[in-house]
Amino acid sequence: MDTLDIAALANLLQEAAVQEILPRFRNLGEDDVRIKTEAIDLVTEADEAAERVIRAGIERLLPEALFIGEEAVAADPALLGKIKDADLAVIVDPIDGTFNFAAGLTLFGVMMSVVKAGETVAGLIYDPIGNDWAIAEKGSGAWLCKADGEQEQMNVVPAPELSQMIGIANTGFFDLETRRKILANLADVRLFTSYRCAAHEYRILAQGHLHFAMYNKLMPWDHLAGTLLMQEAGAYAARFDGTPYLPHHTDGGLLIAPDKDAWQELREKVFTV
The missing domain is CATH 3.30.540.10 (Fructose-1,6-Bisphosphatase, subunit A, domain 1)
Structure with a gap:
């Protein structure tokens, strides 16, 4: 091919x-x-x-x-x-x-x-x-x-300061204590939500209407197309440990932000799993 x-x-x-x-x-x-x-x-x-x-x-x-x-x-x-x-x-x-x-x-x-x-x-x-x-x-x-x-x-939009960021946070697949910690940390951003539909979440992110997305459960049909879309729109995407997200990965979490600096700030201050 x-x-x-x-x-x-x-x-x-x-x-x-x-x-x-x-x-x-x-x-x-x-x-x-x-x-x-x-x-x-x-x-x-x-x-x-x-x-x-x-x-x-x-x-x-x-x-x-x-x-x-x-x-x-x-x-x-x-x-x-x-x-x-x-x-x-x-x-x-x-x-x-x-x-x-x-x-x-x-x-x-x-x-x-x-x-x-x-x-x-x-x-x-x-x-x-x-x-x-x-x-x-x-x-x-x-x-x-x-x-x-x-x-x-x-194209993604530049990241504002943390207190003004809005995005997707899918916390449903964490253990209870981790979920509580992340939900408390999310008070530091302006707004977070979940549409229960990665297809539309990725599309609205790539159009510049949101700043970040976080997922824990990684099934390839949910995230491969969207992650490539985001990267081609200018975003930075990586698993929680900073390694690239690859097609065979089903765990390790995924965090997407407009750039690497915003990714690191979100990872350190909000998504500290």
Whole structure:
């Protein structure tokens, strides 16, 4: 694989949404939603059907690629371990923000990343409601691509002082004492929230409307595309210990900020895990 057909990949995400996701939005029956690991971790018929469409498309477009879908991994967790050694892998979240989707909220998206020899080389985040894509290829910047063909480059904004920072803080996967400590420290920033949808959190970060994001649980379908998008938009991203976040990582936390100095300040003063 020398070049990626990004347009074909983007169209594939749209196809899955049009065929399988949007017709089910606010139209799910009781049997169409199931609990996976806990009450806030759901899967719907739309997730599974959309993943089948995307997988079939990847088999046509990139037949040599290892396909890693969130729902495929739910059925076969051993798939995760194959990312590290794969020459080429395509990693997909058919609906990011399933809890929101099942609740009838418009904060959900379709995410795809392409990993070559252990490095994320492309990331796509499609918003079915807005019908647009946030797309990044390594070394080519971050772009908001609209259905009419218009493109707008995405860039982070400079970090203000700590007391004026606003951002995403997902604290739900820490142990209780660590969570209490971080939540207390977060009083030092202006505002923090969680949309329960990494797809939209990364998009709004890359557009310069927020300053930071912190995640503890790192599943590749949730964070590879968004981390590349942020880096291509000018942000600094690293795990809590300062090491790079790589496609095979599932722990170690992730902190993203407009620059390294802001990252270090947030790490030392707020996210002291």
